Amino acid sequence: MSEPIDDFYAVIPAGGIGSRLWPLSRAESPKFLHDLTGAGASLLRMTWDRLLPLTGTDRIAVVTGRAHGPKVEEDLPDVDLNNVFMEMDPRDSSAAIGLAAAILERRHPGVVIGSFAADHVIKRQRVFEFTVRQAVAAAREGYIATIGIQPSEPAVGFGYIKTGDELIIDDAPMAALVERFVEKPDLATAREYFADRSYLWNAGMFISRADVILDELKANEPELHAGLMEIADAWDTASRDEVVERVWPTLKKIAIDYAVAEPAAEKGRLAVIPGQFDWDDVGDFASLWTLVGDGRREGVTTLGSNQDVLDDNATALVVSETDRVIAMIGVENIIVVDTPDALLVTTSEHAQRVKQTVSSLQNKGRDSVL
Amino acid sequence: MSEPIDDFYAVIPAGGIGSRLWPLSRAESPKFLHDLTGAGASLLRMTWDRLLPLTGTDRIAVVTGRAHGPKVEEDLPDVDLNNVFMEMDPRDSSAAIGLAAAILERRHPGVVIGSFAADHVIKRQRVFEFTVRQAVAAAREGYIATIGIQPSEPAVGFGYIKTGDELIIDDAPMAALVERFVEKPDLATAREYFADRSYLWNAGMFISRADVILDELKANEPELHAGLMEIADAWDTASRDEVVERVWPTLKKIAIDYAVAEPAAEKGRLAVIPGQFDWDDVGDFASLWTLVGDGRREGVTTLGSNQDVLDDNATALVVSETDRVIAMIGVENIIVVDTPDALLVTTSEHAQRVKQTVSSLQNKGRDSVL
Known part of the structure; x- marks a missing residue:
């Protein structure tokens, strides 16, 4: 096995209930806490295990709701409790990932972070690791890197990433620019995308320097950025609770795709690495x-x-x-x-x-x- | 309303679990105790209510297993407890109906009895009563009378009764001889039967003088008959339990169709009254x-x-x-x-x-x- 990546933190947003999996998934028992595949471990635990070779135990952060904190800590006995970031209430992915980016950038200036959903299933671990290492290499060059999944069928349930020009980055031989993001297509369009190998599934994985993602957020959602920075400044101090209670409820709810990824793509700052591993979001x-x-x-x-x-x-x-x-x-x-x-x-x-x-x-x- | 029929007892064999209705029907909670139709009463209770105008409360007997006795008595609060005949264990319909016939013939020589399943659904009460009264009239003439249901479709799930020559019986204008019984047919045969109006469904309702049914049983199953007579002799005495424990387990398990009805039909002793009411055995x-x-x-x-x-x-x-x-x-x-x-x-x-x-x-x- 290769070594963990220096100065790289994985962030696992563990927030969504997964209501398409009701009545198994519940507010009190969200999708990521279930052993959905019969593997003997929750989806969250499998995500942790998958990231561990890339980070080591002390560089995986989890962003989760206060209600789920105790269960997350029980499910991940090796997690550093300083790296469990509890949300006061759910405020979508920009707030969740932005919070982690802001805290980790304060603690470790220049750190690279990668966000990986807590409730996806991935097979072919070595290919996954190889892909993430390329994404980190692209991130070190200042790009926000995403991993686009090579489609296995003309799916209509996912957004697509149109791959653009090749990027020349050491240690990231498969990197390319993202030309644009495409919303979930109809079946005819999905079939075109499937035939045209330059379209990849958007799996919501983003790898970037924390300061780069925060700068992008600042440019596009300045109030949200300011709120997150205020919380991050207070996070490792005695005033954390007071600031969180005051500021968190004011944060805008917006997906990171809109607040960061799409604007970055338009500016030519978004790279994509094709992920040729098996991926499933277990949507229903x-x-x-x-x-x-x-x-x-x-x-x-x-x-x-x-x-x-x-x-x-x-x-x-x-x-x-x-x-x-x-x-x-x-x-x-x-x-x-x-x-x-x-x-x-x-x-x-x-x-x-x-x-x-x-x-x-x-x-x-x-x-x-x- | 017309009066109850003199010297007529209804017998309700309440034995079958109804395993095609599992998991609703159970050994502990058989089909006849369920309110299957949403009418607010069990099938047994609806059977009781249907027979009441023909008998009054004191002339309905129920044959049931010891395990179900308490629930039957709870379901039928007006039942005369002397008329609840508890079976030691289930020994098929000849033993159940034969036991009732033997006990009732001892108590009321010359009585007419009619057996009506506890778990069938019948609509059109007035037509039902009219049909039973005809069957009793045929029974008084020495026939074993059955009620054959006018088919509403070419069913393959029931046996059929082939109607033969008309019988001239006062108060039984629709009576005819049974030519023969036919086992459950295939669909093509069922369609022929359905087109030919002389075939009726065998619903297992038999009305007869108790002594006539016992004589038929004696001719065809002499050991079973002897055992039932020994039990009936002891039933209303202090030795009931001793005799039942000794004799009941020796009784042959055989359906009344084979031990009584089919042999009687061959001898020209079986009459049929067509039942033009809605009938359903709620088979599944x-x-x-x-x-x-x-x-x-x-x-x-x-x-x-x-x-x-x-x-x-x-x-x-x-x-x-x-x-x-x-x-x-x-x-x-x-x-x-x-x-x-x-x-x-x-x-x-x-x-x-x-x-x-x-x-x-x-x-x-x-x-x-x-």
Whole structure:
């Protein structure tokens, strides 16, 4: 194994609940804390393990909500508690990553940071590491580097990155400029992108010098930047709580794609490294089924603590966290998610609609099951 | 309303678990104790209420297992406890109905009895009563009378009765001889039967003088008859328990169709009255869905104590006895049965296969969920 990268911090934003994975994912039990793949570890823990060879234990930071802090610390027993940054409430990815950038830049001027979602699944560790090392090399040249995933199908569920001119950077042989970002396409457009190998999936991974990302934020969202800097100045002092309580609620909620990445791309400051590893954001139960079934949907695939499932000519994904016996008879392409207080039955075609059901439950004030 | 019929006892065999309705029906909670139709009463209670105008409260007998006795008595608060005949263990319908016939013939020589399953659903009460009164009139003439249901579709799930020559019996204008019984047909044969109006469904309702049914049993199954007579002789005496414990376990298990009805038909002693009321044996969840949906399967039909079901473009039957929220998203023709310790997911085409699942659980020794 190669050594950790000098002066490089990984930042794991662990915030999203993953409401398309309801009723498994909950406000109290978000997606990243679940062992969704049956690997014996949570998605967060797998993200930690994946980053460890690049950083060592003392250079991984986690940004998470106060409500999830204790569970995150339990899930990552080796984490340096100074590197767990608790958000007062969720304020989108610019605030989360910006907070980490500002604190880490104060502590370690010139540091390079990379943000990696807590709830994605990646296979082919060596390729992942090779790609991140290239992104860090590009970051050291002053670029904000993103990792674009080589598409494996004409997906309509992701945004795309159009690769532009090649960049000549030592230790980053595959780096190129980002020509532009593209929103989620329709199927015809997605097929064009898939045929044209210069379009990559935007997986939301950004690697940059902390000061570079903060400068970009300052240029595009000056109030947000100022608020984050004020919090970072106070973070490692006795006045942290007072400043956070006062400033955090005023911060604008905006995705880092809009506040940093797209403006940087327009200025020619965004580099992309194609990621030729297997990547999945486990966006809904249909993609989870594909993931754990290695693309095949045959028989009954079971996930969760309860494996007591009888299969009589069924094709189904059964995720159960109860202690019930479950009989699946003759159903085709059915997804069942069985928890103590909520049951979901849907199909892979309709798995995206789970989000609307969660909204509907929210509108009805059914918070106890959300 | 007309008066109860003189010297007529209704016998309700309440024995079958109804394993095609698992996991709702259980050894401890058989089909007949469930309010399957959402009417606010169990199938047993509805059977009782249906027979009451023909008998009065003191002339309905129930034959049930010892395990279910207390629940039956709770469900039928007006039942005469002398008329609840507890079986030591289940020994099929000849033993159950034969026991009732033997006890009632001892108590009331010459009595007419009619057996009516505890777990069928009948609509059109006046037509039902009219039909039973005709069957009793035929029984008084020495016939064993059955009620054959006018088919509403070419069903393959029932046996058929071929109607023969008309019988001339006062007060039984629709009576005819049974030419023969036919086992469950294939679909092509069922279609022939359906087109030929002389074929009726065998609903297992038999009305006869008790002594006539016992004589038929004596001719065909002399040992079974002798055992039942020995038990009946002892029933209303202090030696009941001793005799039951000794004799009941020796009784042959045989359906009354084979021990009584078919042999009687061959001898020209079986009459049939066509029943032109709506009848359903609620054989599985598919027929339950048809029944409660009045034949239409649209949207989500809910049954059971839990009605907390969210429907997003689903077509489903949801039977729930838990307190969970259930989300049905985009599924078509799906049956979900949700109980505290077991969950069934199937389709109406596969609802008959539930019985095999129950067998499979039995073979695995999973009695706690059966």
